[in-house]
Amino acid sequence: MFRQLQTRFGGPLAMAIVTLLGGWLIVMVALPQLQMIEYSLKPNLLPAQLGGPEDRLTLANYATLLANDIHRAIFFKTLWSSVLVTLLTLAVSYPLAWYLAKVATPRQAALCILLLIVPFWINEILRTYSWFIILAFRGPLNEVLMMLGLIERPIRFLNGNGGVMVGMVYAYILFMVFPVYNAIESLDDNQVRAARDLGAGTVRTHRRIVIPHAKPGIATGCIMTFMLAAGSYAVPALLGSPGSRWFTQIIYNWFFEGGNWNQGAAYAFLLLILCIGFMSLVMKIFKVGLGDIGK
Amino acid sequence: MDGSVRLDEVVMRFGDFTAIEKTSLAIGSGEFFSFLGPSGCGKTTLLNIVSGFLTPSEGQVVIGGEPMAGVPVNRRPTAMIFQNLALFPLMSVFENIEFGLEVRGVDKRRRREASERLLALVALEGSGPKRVTELSGGQKQRVAIARALAVEPRVLLLDEPLSALDLKLRQHMRAELKAIQRKTGITFIYITHDQGEALTMSDRVAVMSAGRIQQVADPMTLYREPATGFVAAFVGENNRIQGRVIDREGERVRLDGGALGELAGRASSETRLANGEAAVLFVRPEHLRPVAAGVAGPRFDTEIEAVHFEGAWIMLETRLVASGEKLRVQLGHEVSRNQADALAVGQRMAFAYDPIDAVVLPDDGSPVLDDDTGEVVESGRAKAGGAHV
Amino acid sequence: MSSQRFLAFGLRFYVVVFFAYLFLPLMIMAAATFNDSRFPTVTPWDGTTLRWFGELAADGGMWQALGNSLIVAAGVLVVAVPIGIATALFLNTVSSRAKPFLYALILSPLLTPGVIIGISTLIFWRQWGVSGGIFLTVLGQATFIAAYVMLMVTARLQRFDRTLERAALDLGASPWQAFRRVLLPYLKPAILSAAVIAFLQSFENYNTTLFVVGYDTTLTVYIASKVRTGLTPAVNALGLILILFTVVIAVVYEIKRRRETARSVKGV
Numbered sequence: 001m002f003r004q005l006q007t008r009f010g011g012p013l014a015m016a017i018v019t020l021l022g023g024w025l026i027v028m029v030a031l032p033q034l035q036m037i038e039y040s041l042k043p044n045l046l047p048a049q050l051g052g053p054e055d056r057l058t059l060a061n062y063a064t065l066l067a068n069d070i071h072r073a074i075f076f077k078t079l080w081s082s083v084l085v086t087l088l089t090l091a092v093s094y095p096l097a098w099y100l101a102k103v104a105t106p107r108q109a110a111l112c113i114l115l116l117i118v119p120f121w122i123n124e125i126l127r128t129y130s131w132f133i134i135l136a137f138r139g140p141l142n143e144v145l146m147m148l149g150l151i152e153r154p155i156r157f158l159n160g161n162g163g164v165m166v167g168m169v170y171a172y173i174l175f176m177v178f179p180v181y182n183a184i185e186s187l188d189d190n191q192v193r194a195a196r197d198l199g200a201g202t203v204r205t206h207r208r209i210v211i212p213h214a215k216p217g218i219a220t221g222c223i224m225t226f227m228l229a230a231g232s233y234a235v236p237a238l239l240g241s242p243g244s245r246w247f248t249q250i251i252y253n254w255f256f257e258g259g260n261w262n263q264g265a266a267y268a269f270l271l272l273i274l275c276i277g278f279m280s281l282v283m284k285i286f287k288v289g290l291g292d293i294g295k
Numbered sequence: 296m297d298g299s300v301r302l303d304e305v306v307m308r309f310g311d312f313t314a315i316e317k318t319s320l321a322i323g324s325g326e327f328f329s330f331l332g333p334s335g336c337g338k339t340t341l342l343n344i345v346s347g348f349l350t351p352s353e354g355q356v357v358i359g360g361e362p363m364a365g366v367p368v369n370r371r372p373t374a375m376i377f378q379n380l381a382l383f384p385l386m387s388v389f390e391n392i393e394f395g396l397e398v399r400g401v402d403k404r405r406r407r408e409a410s411e412r413l414l415a416l417v418a419l420e421g422s423g424p425k426r427v428t429e430l431s432g433g434q435k436q437r438v439a440i441a442r443a444l445a446v447e448p449r450v451l452l453l454d455e456p457l458s459a460l461d462l463k464l465r466q467h468m469r470a471e472l473k474a475i476q477r478k479t480g481i482t483f484i485y486i487t488h489d490q491g492e493a494l495t496m497s498d499r500v501a502v503m504s505a506g507r508i509q510q511v512a513d514p515m516t517l518y519r520e521p522a523t524g525f526v527a528a529f530v531g532e533n534n535r536i537q538g539r540v541i542d543r544e545g546e547r548v549r550l551d552g553g554a555l556g557e558l559a560g561r562a563s564s565e566t567r568l569a570n571g572e573a574a575v576l577f578v579r580p581e582h583l584r585p586v587a588a589g590v591a592g593p594r595f596d597t598e599i600e601a602v603h604f605e606g607a608w609i610m611l612e613t614r615l616v617a618s619g620e621k622l623r624v625q626l627g628h629e630v631s632r633n634q635a636d637a638l639a640v641g642q643r644m645a646f647a648y649d650p651i652d653a654v655v656l657p658d659d660g661s662p663v664l665d666d667d668t669g670e671v672v673e674s675g676r677a678k679a680g681g682a683h684v
Numbered sequence: 685m686s687s688q689r690f691l692a693f694g695l696r697f698y699v700v701v702f703f704a705y706l707f708l709p710l711m712i713m714a715a716a717t718f719n720d721s722r723f724p725t726v727t728p729w730d731g732t733t734l735r736w737f738g739e740l741a742a743d744g745g746m747w748q749a750l751g752n753s754l755i756v757a758a759g760v761l762v763v764a765v766p767i768g769i770a771t772a773l774f775l776n777t778v779s780s781r782a783k784p785f786l787y788a789l790i791l792s793p794l795l796t797p798g799v800i801i802g803i804s805t806l807i808f809w810r811q812w813g814v815s816g817g818i819f820l821t822v823l824g825q826a827t828f829i830a831a832y833v834m835l836m837v838t839a840r841l842q843r844f845d846r847t848l849e850r851a852a853l854d855l856g857a858s859p860w861q862a863f864r865r866v867l868l869p870y871l872k873p874a875i876l877s878a879a880v881i882a883f884l885q886s887f888e889n890y891n892t893t894l895f896v897v898g899y900d901t902t903l904t905v906y907i908a909s910k911v912r913t914g915l916t917p918a919v920n921a922l923g924l925i926l927i928l929f930t931v932v933i934a935v936v937y938e939i940k941r942r943r944e945t946a947r948s949v950k951g952v
Contacts, residue, residue: 095699
């Protein structure tokens with residue numbers, strides 16, 4: 001491998017490339033993850049106990065989740081809610097991606113993409129915060145609903161999962177729109193025309209032609225959205241209540257309130273496994289590889 | 296150090312595949328030398344070995360008397376003109392031409408002098424500040440030449456540089472390249488699959504096939520005295536008629552053409568032919584002339600299958616009555632207007648040739664080329680008997 | 685046919701609603717900045733004011749956090765951009781049986797939740813006595829931002845004609861000169877775009893930063909803490925300024941990028 005780099009870039013630059021890449025992958029990516037796993041397998045000890053008889057590998061930190069009903073419930077709630085957020089986001093994004101890729105004129109599409117990019121570049125915290133204002137007890141949404149006579153007294157939107165999920169769909173929607181759009185865009189228009197021409201209706205055209213073609217994009221969008229949702233701290237922290245905690249918040253508490261990093265590491269690793277599991281599942285269902293995801 | 300190039304027993308292998316069989320060759324300083332062959336014959340590989348992009352598996356390259364083993368691309372006294380020209384798109388014409396001098400640390404004033412002089416040589420005065428993307432195909436071609444000449448190479452390597460141009464421009468650039476070569480006295484090594492380019496410009500041509508040099512000769516000799524069946528079929532056009540040697544007297548050879556009767560041709564003193572051996576007679580379409588039926592001597596009786604009017608000449612596709620094989624005939628000024636008008640599909644016609652123009656070679660199973668693509672379609676030995684075009 | 689037309693109309697309507705959904709919340713947030721109410725809202729409207737901008741300007745903690753954010757972003761650029769370029773060059777050059785494995789490892793920071801990158805960085809550096817702060821924030825963010833840089837540089841690198849490098853070598857350039865004079869100028873637009881994106885990614889990062897920032901505070905962390913404790917419309921004022929700032933960068937960047945694309949299409 002080094003020879004190829006050396007031939008192309010010369011010795012010094014090849015060295016620099018290998019050093020940067022190696023330093024990143026080893027010191028910043030691989031070792032910290034391995035260290036986290038090792039941490040998760042150790043009990044939380046006082047400095048004096050390190051190296052003592054209790055300093056050994058154990059699965060106790062993982063057992064905590066099984067023993068703690070509340071944490072377990074939050075773990076699964078995080079899982080299901082993230083799946084739901086992913087599906088909702090896909091449902092909301094797909095028609096737009098289709099419109100951008102195949103219906104809009106090039107000028108319209110260019111304008112729409114610019115309009116999409118702008119909020120995409122705005123801080124996740126700010127995007128979430130804007131919903132905090134809308135969903136507030138005395139906020140504009142309640143006012144509008146009461147004015148329309150749909151409700152008689154304001155609803156506490158910020159009290160349950162609903163607010164969190166709405167905020168997440170809003171925050172992560174563009175991670176779904178862009179991959180799906182890119183995938184649909186590469187579909188040959190004639191295929192759609194041919195399907196129509198052969199008598200396929202809208203639903204069948206999408207189910208048989210467009211969606212199969214857009215699979216890599218849909219898979220990428222779903223993987224990214226799920227990962228962002230399950231791993232989100234900002235949205236549940238801002239839009240949730242103590243009663244609707246997210247698994248990331250439990251992890252945070254282990255680190256900065258419970259002071260038990262080992263326990264926190266175990267939970268973090270579980271979250272990572274959850275994401276990897278979801279990713280593998282999606283890649284299997286959609287029959288796509290890692291190579292398709294980088295695009 | 297002069298501009299001579301020598302290949303000493305060069306072999307190139309990629310894994311199990313041998314791209315270049317053992318090849319030795321000497322190219323003189325100041326020579327315009329071409330490698331001619333179909334795609335995949337190994338000519339580009341040879342060029343890359345000379346330029347230093349590839350290191351030969353065996354043997355060595357010697358340029359100007361100095362062995363090039365271990366000398367990297369950027370230290371060799373060669374410059375290459377790439378098939379896609381590879382002009383640097385983000386640089387101006389000046390910057391492109393001066394690039395080689397810049398990386399050698401030549402100061403700006405002298406670089407500019409050199410590039411102005413070269414732009415004049417390629418007739419592009421005043422184009423220096425332009426971006427290369429603003430240039431036409433022919434202009435880009437000239438910039439590529441100027442850029443390669445700027446580093447004062449002893450050997451200029453040209454990898455099918457004209458293939459991207461249209462026909463008119465291509466023919467014009469042939470003359471121009473030849474003129475530049477004469478003016479500069481630099482050794483040109485030219486790679487092409489276009490025999491027109493190779494024959495018109497070169498002092499000598501090496502015809503290559505399947506990693507092997509088939510023949511090295513000046514263009515006239517290649518045409519008149521092909522050394523192998525491949526050269527006979529690839530350079531110019533040839534009808535291929537199989538037979539058996541009856542006897543040989545000096546250069547003159549008599550063949551038994553089976554149903555075609557007795558045929559005659561010429562074999563050079565280097566061609567070994569035993570009596571009774573299978574041999575092939577090569578007759579070019581342009582060497583066949585119409586004769587009245589019943590005239591004595593070697594003669595082909597045919598039926599016309601197609602008439603292609605090409606302007607300066609007429610190409611006939613005919614079929615030999617005796618054997619049913621195809622024979623292509625090119626008619627030029629020797630047919631009168633009336634005769635030409637009378638040519639019709641289905642008409643019977645007889646053709647004769649001068650045995651001096653017909654070359655006899657042993658039937659070496661040399662490959663048969665497709666008319667349109669020049670690609671190998673079958674091995675001559677695989678198909679028994681008959682005449683091939 | 686009429687059902688087709690109905691669907692087409694429905695789709696257009698949907699697109700309009702979608703963009704309203706995308707922008708309305710941001711507009712409401714911006715509007716609340718100018719409401720003379722102690723709490724950030726647009727209902728009821730208690731009169732128009734600019735005083736929240738003044739309060740924001742007087743907020744020392746905000747300025748401190750902004751300074752930290754800029755330092756972190758600069759640090760991330762210095763770390764992540766060279767790594768991203770090197771990785772792109774590596775992937776573009778090397779062919780090896782180990783490559784798929786390496787590629788998975790290289791992409792993994794993009795597929796790992798930000799909180800986990802923060803946590804693993806925090807844990808890893810504890811053994812060297814480094815605790816949360818600006819240094820770890822730079823490292824944590826750069827871990828995944830480098831992968832974004834890699835993707836952007838790779839996209840352009842894949843369209844590079846490597847004959848140009850060969851031509852440079854053939855004309856006598858050293859491999860370094862060929863890189864410096866031919867490949868690097870070609871990659872420049874992608875590197876600049878990647879730098880802009882990396883800067884913004886760093887500036888607005890929250891999930892990773894939260895775990896590694898320690899007692900230092902970046903602007904995003906500061907905003908989040910303000911929302912939860914001591915919320916006033918000054919937060920909206922800050923949000924509005926950041927949005928305008930982002931919009932300007934986004935629009936300039938997009939226009940530049942399109943001009944670049946148009947030029948490269950014309951050039952070929």
